[in-house]
Amino acid sequence: xxxxxxxxxxxxxxxxxxxxxxxxxxxxxxxxxxxxxxxxxxxxxxxxxxxxxxxxxxxxxxxxxxxxxxxxxxxxxxxxxxxxxxxxxxxxxxxxxxxxxxxxxxxxxxxxxxxxxxxxxxxxxxxxxxxxxxxxxxxxxxxxxxxxxxxxxxxxxxxxxxxxxxxxxxxxxxxxxxxxxxxxxxxxxxxxxxxxxxxxxxxxxxxxxxxxxxxxxxxxxxxxxxxxxxxxxxxxxxxxxxxxxxxxxxxxxxxxxxxxxxxxxxxxxxxxxxxxxxxxxxxxxxxxxxxxxxxxxxxxxxxxxxxxxxxxxxxxxxxxxxxxxxxxxxxxxxxxxxxxxxxxxxxxxxxxxxxxxxxxxxxxxxxxxxxxxxxxxxxxxxxxxxxxxxxxxxxxxxxxxxxxxxxxxxxxxxxxxxxxxxxxxxxxxxxxxxxxxxxxxxxxxxxxxxxxxxxxxxxxxxxxxxxxxxxxxxxxxxxxxxxxxxxxxxxxxxxxxxxxxxxxxxxxxxxxxxxxxxxxxxxxxxxxxxxxxxxxxxxxxx
Amino acid sequence: xxxxxxxxxxxxxxxxxxxxxxxxxxxxxxxxxxxxxxxxxxxxxxxxxxxxxxxxxxxxxxxxxxxxxxxxxxxxxxxxxxxxxxxxxxxxxxxxxxxxxxxxxxxxxxxxxxxxxxxxxxxxxxxxxxxxxxxxxxxxxxxxxxxxxxxxxxxxxxxxxxxxxx
Numbered sequence: 001x002x003x004x005x006x007x008x009x010x011x012x013x014x015x016x017x018x019x020x021x022x023x024x025x026x027x028x029x030x031x032x033x034x035x036x037x038x039x040x041x042x043x044x045x046x047x048x049x050x051x052x053x054x055x056x057x058x059x060x061x062x063x064x065x066x067x068x069x070x071x072x073x074x075x076x077x078x079x080x081x082x083x084x085x086x087x088x089x090x091x092x093x094x095x096x097x098x099x100x101x102x103x104x105x106x107x108x109x110x111x112x113x114x115x116x117x118x119x120x121x122x123x124x125x126x127x128x129x130x131x132x133x134x135x136x137x138x139x140x141x142x143x144x145x146x147x148x149x150x151x152x153x154x155x156x157x158x159x160x161x162x163x164x165x166x167x168x169x170x171x172x173x174x175x176x177x178x179x180x181x182x183x184x185x186x187x188x189x190x191x192x193x194x195x196x197x198x199x200x201x202x203x204x205x206x207x208x209x210x211x212x213x214x215x216x217x218x219x220x221x222x223x224x225x226x227x228x229x230x231x232x233x234x235x236x237x238x239x240x241x242x243x244x245x246x247x248x249x250x251x252x253x254x255x256x257x258x259x260x261x262x263x264x265x266x267x268x269x270x271x272x273x274x275x276x277x278x279x280x281x282x283x284x285x286x287x288x289x290x291x292x293x294x295x296x297x298x299x300x301x302x303x304x305x306x307x308x309x310x311x312x313x314x315x316x317x318x319x320x321x322x323x324x325x326x327x328x329x330x331x332x333x334x335x336x337x338x339x340x341x342x343x344x345x346x347x348x349x350x351x352x353x354x355x356x357x358x359x360x361x362x363x364x365x366x367x368x369x370x371x372x373x374x375x376x377x378x379x380x381x382x383x384x385x386x387x388x389x390x391x392x393x394x395x396x397x398x399x400x401x402x403x404x405x406x407x408x409x410x411x412x413x414x415x416x417x418x419x420x421x422x423x424x425x426x427x428x429x430x431x432x433x434x435x436x437x438x439x440x441x442x443x444x445x446x447x448x449x450x451x452x453x454x455x456x457x458x459x460x461x462x463x464x465x466x467x468x469x470x471x472x473x474x475x476x477x478x479x480x481x482x483x484x485x486x487x488x489x490x491x492x493x494x495x496x497x498x499x500x501x502x503x504x505x506x507x508x509x510x511x512x513x514x515x516x517x518x519x520x521x522x523x524x525x526x527x528x529x530x531x532x533x534x535x536x537x538x539x540x541x542x
Numbered sequence: 543x544x545x546x547x548x549x550x551x552x553x554x555x556x557x558x559x560x561x562x563x564x565x566x567x568x569x570x571x572x573x574x575x576x577x578x579x580x581x582x583x584x585x586x587x588x589x590x591x592x593x594x595x596x597x598x599x600x601x602x603x604x605x606x607x608x609x610x611x612x613x614x615x616x617x618x619x620x621x622x623x624x625x626x627x628x629x630x631x632x633x634x635x636x637x638x639x640x641x642x643x644x645x646x647x648x649x650x651x652x653x654x655x656x657x658x659x660x661x662x663x664x665x666x667x668x669x670x671x672x673x674x675x676x677x678x679x680x681x682x683x684x685x686x687x688x689x690x691x692x693x694x695x696x697x698x699x700x701x702x703x704x705x706x707x708x
Contacts, residue, residue: 038575040674047677053571159678163566166678170562190564 001039004382008052009103009363012285012292012373013164015048016041017055019364021384036060036384049163055364061346066388069357077358077388084321084341084356085399091318091339093120097308099127100298101324102288105368105380106409108393109290109297112323113405115396116303123317125308126294127325130258131286132305133265135295136419137272141252141281142374147171151180151247153240153280155210155271157189158256162285165254170194180243184209186261186533197236203435203509203533205230207263210270216241217278244278252281259287262532265422283373289363293371296416301405323392324360326350343392360392361385368393371413434474436488436510436522436536467500468519469511470538475501478540485541488512490534493521496541510538551621552659553685556597556670562680565593572675576663580655581646583672595672595681598623598644598657606656609639615656625656 003020020037038056040048058064068080088096096119100112116124126132146152146168159166173181173194183195186206192198201209209232212225227237244251255271257264268284275282286292298305311317312327315335320327322342327334328350341356342348351357363370367383383391390398397403468486470478480486485496488510495518505511512519523534573583586596600623607615607623614629615636625636630653637645637654646655660670668674673681682689 040572040671042668042674045679047568047675048572049675049677050566050568050571053568053575053675056575159564159566163564163568164677166562166564166566170678174561190566193564 001042003037003039004384005041006364006381007289007370007378008048008055009289010049010051010055011162011164011287012289013046013162014289014370014372014378015046015052015164016044017048017052017364019055019059019384046164046167052164055362058346059362059365063347065345065347065351065357065359068359069351069354071355072352077390080356080358081395081398084339084358087339087356088119088319088321088399091119094123095316095318095337096121097123097125097311097317097320099125099308099312099320099322099325099327100294101127101322102131102286102291102294103363104290104294104324104392105363105366105370106290106293106297106377106413107368107404108323108391108396109294110405110407110409111393111396111400111403113297113301113303113407114402115400116301117405118400118402122302122304123308123311124298124303125305126291126298127322127327127330128258128287128291129309129330130264131288131291131295133422134257134268134284134286135292136299136422137268137282137284137292138416138418139283139373139375140275141254141283143168145281146252146254146283148175149179149247149251149281151182151243151251151280153244153251153253153274154181154183154191154195154255155185155206155253155267156256156260157185157187157191158254158285159191159194160189161256161259161287165285180239180247182240182243197239199230199232199236199240201230201232203437206261207266207270210267210274213241213244214270214274214277217244217274244274244280248279251278252283253278254283254285256285260532262534269422285373290370292373293413296371296413297409299419300412300416301407322350323396328353343395358395359389360395361389366391366393369409377410377413434508434510434536434538435533436512437533438512438519466497466513468497468513469502469505470499471505471507471509472501472503473507474510474538475499478538480540487539487541488519488522488536489539490522490536492523492534495519495521510536551619552600552661552664553621553687554683555600555686556657556659556673557682557684557686557689558594558597559680559682560594562678563594564678564680566677568675568677569595569672569681572671573657576660576671577655580650581648582655582657584644584646586643596642596644597672598640598659599642600657600659605639605641606636606645609635611635614654620661622659622661623656624658624661625654627653630654 001018003018005016005018008015018039022037036056036059067074068077070080070083098116149172152169152172169181172179181195182197183192184199185192186201186203188200209230216222227234253271253275255268257267261267272282312320312334317337319339320337324343326348329348336353340354342350342354343358343360345360345362365384366380368380370378372378480499482501484499486499487496523532570583584596585593587593600621604617604623607617612629612631614626617623632649632652632654634647637647663670669683673683
């Protein structure tokens with residue numbers, strides 16, 4: 001194949017593809033020295049999902065950022081970096097925080113630690129924040145084992161969040177020996193379409209149901225499980241239990257908790273316990289490509305990964321640097337400090353607020369190493385340099401004046417020990433009278449049931465429909481009609497949105513418009529699109 | 543002089559296994575990317591619940607070719623039905639005539655988009671972009687008669703009687 005073999009930057013499936021640089025002399029394109037061609041990897045049978053296919057589009061994005069900005073003015077790259085370096089040099093380390101995107105290389109992670117040591121700060125963390133809860137887990141199964149497994153137990157809607165895993169599960173599910181895929185989720189989902197049995201737990205009950213499944217496999221009497229409370233039939237529950245028991249040594253528990261469960265850590269921890277009790281393989285799929293690798297580096301270096309978020313949201317900083325991530329988008333309640341530096345590739349919400357903006361390259365344009373989902377180290381094939389753009393690692397090195405953190409990266413990754421507790425709240429789920437979650441694409445069925453499918457990441461903007469879908473009962477209580485506005489509030493934010501009344505929705509649940517910037521503020525971490533349930537209060541807007 | 547080098551007839555077609563399709567649209571995005579943002583691949587919606595790609599069948603007697611008033615739709619010697627962009631006036635006659643809804647009614651750059659089986663990729667020995675991109679193994683590029691003879695789908699349907707899309 002022509003070009004270099006690289007990996008997708010969008011999710012931990014890390015699908016391989018080729019990028020080929022076509023020189024400008026052969027393909028004249030104004031505004032860039034070269035253009036890229038993306039070609040599929042013929043050796044990979046997993047394909048490339050809709051998001052993966054966007055790698056080329058992102059690389060050639062009409063608004064791709066090639067020029068550095070200092071206080072909103074275009075200046076040279078060198079001047080911007082040097083100004084940032086000088087500004088940081090005058091500050092106290094404990095008032096500087098660094099956020100790292102999960103799609104940077106391990107080498108860049110090491111550079112970031114060196115930078116933190118140089119700046120004398122411990123406040124370094126990982127974005128997206130959701131991955132903090134799952135970054136510490138070690139996977140014990142492989143993609144090949146999933147493909148050949150007797151039973152795969154899936155928690156979350158991974159066919160939507162990590163689409164290229166689909167083929168593995170189909171291969172197992174459709175094997176001639178009649179294998180089983182079981183799903184557990186709070187909604188009927190794209191993954192659940194193909195599962196039997198499909199276990200759907202009420203909002204906030206998923207962890208309890210998992211505990212009961214673990215209990216029954218460990219010897220607890222099935223009659224002690226409050227199946228009626230879960231709304232699950234005895235047949236489905238019994239089938240799931242016997243499939244899990246029969247699969248001992250030849251099955252897997254795969255969990256994709258982020259963007260889906262509020263109590264991300266607890267769900268993942270219970271999934272791991274289930275895998276251990278039932279003698280199955282375990283795999284967690286976070287949001288970002290290399291989150292688990294970056295987490296291991298930061299955690300092993302003793303950096304304060306939760307303190308960084310606390311300092312950012314409480315406004316205890318003089319400087320915040322977001323390497324390839326945008327804290328303004330991801331944190332609804334961010335207090336922007338005096339020095340706010342960002343590196344990135346395309347326009348983000350924080351771009352106009354940044355004092356320093358430094359353009360960088362995407363993961364698939366870099367050379368370096370990432371931690372594979374199967375606990376292996378994957379080398380990226382090569383480097384493609386955009387005009388006037390440096391990689392994130394190079395920028396870190398210029399600011400710190402140090403090449404890398406002193407330590408053996410490979411040893412740190414391979415000798416990592418799972419932490420005993422969560423770096424974030426153990427149970428972040430709050431239950432209330434009314435629960436809100438992202439809308440998604442709702443598909444109605446003739447018998448009154450509905451399936452809510454999470455849409456794929458919307459790269460082109462926010463959803464067109466901004467209404468909150470409200471059950472009839474709540475609408476009557478509030479005396480609101482279609483188009484009226486209601487105030488939705490919780491401890492994170494208070495937003496006002498128009499209403500659309502539905503008679504098919506459960507009485508305690510409202511659906512928020514996905515990707516809508518206002519609605520996002522209600523969630524713990526604002527970049528949840530979000531399928532994560534949250535407790536809210538609703539009242540008619542006066 | 544008679545042309546002794548006959549163009550090889552392409553018997554293979556893009557075939558979809560509905561028991562695998564998750565409606566993720568990776569095929570449509572790959573198609574659009576490969577064809578410079580044309581929408582060559584339509585999306586079919588079954589009973590308002592399942593969505594899957596609607597590929598051109600490259601019919602033996604294509605209705606779209608007969609319906610086109612400008613001879614912009616042609617069936618080549620290789621059996622592939624192509625749209626000639628420079629002749630197309632975007633009247634959508636082909637899209638309306640197609641019995642499978644495989645041609646998008648929305649015109650892009652004033653012309654109709656139409657699946658061409660990625661013939662340029664086929665010439666390089668590659669499969670169509672949609673098939674290569676498919677994440678679930680739902681799309682394959684095979685001779686339809688081989689698939690029917692192999693009776694693959696019957697076995698799969700029997701494997702999981704409980705399967706349903708909702």
